[in-house]
Amino acid sequence: MTGQNTMPxxxxxxxxxxxxxxxxxxxxxxAFWDIESNSDFNPEMKRKHVARQSGEIERQTVCIxxxxxxxxxxxxxxxxxxxxxxxxxxLSLTPQFGLVxxxxxxxxxxxxxxxxxxxxxDMAEFYCLGEIHDKKVSEDALAKIGDVTRFYPQxxxxxxxxxxxxxxxxxxxxxxxxxxPDTNQIGLIDLExxxxxxxxxxxxxxxxxxxxxxxxxxxxxxGALKVKSI
Numbered sequence: 001m002t003g004q005n006t007m008p009x010x011x012x013x014x015x016x017x018x019x020x021x022x023x024x025x026x027x028x029x030x031a032f033w034d035i036e037s038n039s040d041f042n043p044e045m046k047r048k049h050v051a052r053q054s055g056e057i058e059r060q061t062v063c064i065x066x067x068x069x070x071x072x073x074x075x076x077x078x079x080x081x082x083x084x085x086x087x088x089x090x091l092s093l094t095p096q097f098g099l100v101x102x103x104x105x106x107x108x109x110x111x112x113x114x115x116x117x118x119x120x121x122d123m124a125e126f127y128c129l130g131e132i133h134d135k136k137v138s139e140d141a142l143a144k145i146g147d148v149t150r151f152y153p154q155x156x157x158x159x160x161x162x163x164x165x166x167x168x169x170x171x172x173x174x175x176x177x178x179x180x181p182d183t184n185q186i187g188l189i190d191l192e193x194x195x196x197x198x199x200x201x202x203x204x205x206x207x208x209x210x211x212x213x214x215x216x217x218x219x220x221x222x223g224a225l226k227v228k229s230i
Contacts, residue, residue: 075116075117131175151186
């Protein structure tokens with residue numbers, strides 16, 4: 001991914017970390033876009049989506065360890081630019097369903113070049129349901145969490161309310177669902193496909209197709225909880 005010379009200003013939402021990152025050279029769009037070139041950081045690739053025809057990386061998320069904390073940088077371009085806009089909007093929508101989304105330190109979207117990024121804070125004290133299922137969290141964390149199915153009634157209630165809403169979300173997977181055993185809060189990440197009906201194809205709103213889409217959501221959700229029905 002290469003940067004451009006003229007970029008819109010960064011929008012810092014967490015002033016507490018602004019000075020820290022500006023002091024190590026992260027003060028422009030290009031600095032975040034090309035963070036791999038900064039010797040102060042050693043990004044760890046988490047996911048990427050490569051366009052089949054061009055080979056260009058259109059969506060990419062990397063973990064940035066910095067001063068004892070983990071941050072997550074999500075970058076999108078070209079056709080995937082709309083995904084970063086959808087995700088940023090979704091961050092303000094999830095609370096109405098009783099969900100906690102990752103907080104943002106800084107973001108920047110450039111309409112002209114169709115590139116954008118969101119720099120997320122780590123979801124401290126939250127544990128990924130997928131990692132709990134796979135026992136990839138510490139023994140201390142597993143002891144704190146206990147029987148993870150005790151959180152299922154709350155998660156199921158959230159999901160049922162969501163299915164009654166005017167939004168679709170096709171990524172109900174255990175790797176996207178998080179649990180905070182201290183507060184009993186439920187978190188959700190990777191919200192780029194959290195979309196209002198109005199932005200979906202018109203035929204999705206036809207009764208038969210609508211029902212089919214909701215059933216697909218349910219199937220994905222059942223797989224996340226590893227249950228057969230709710």
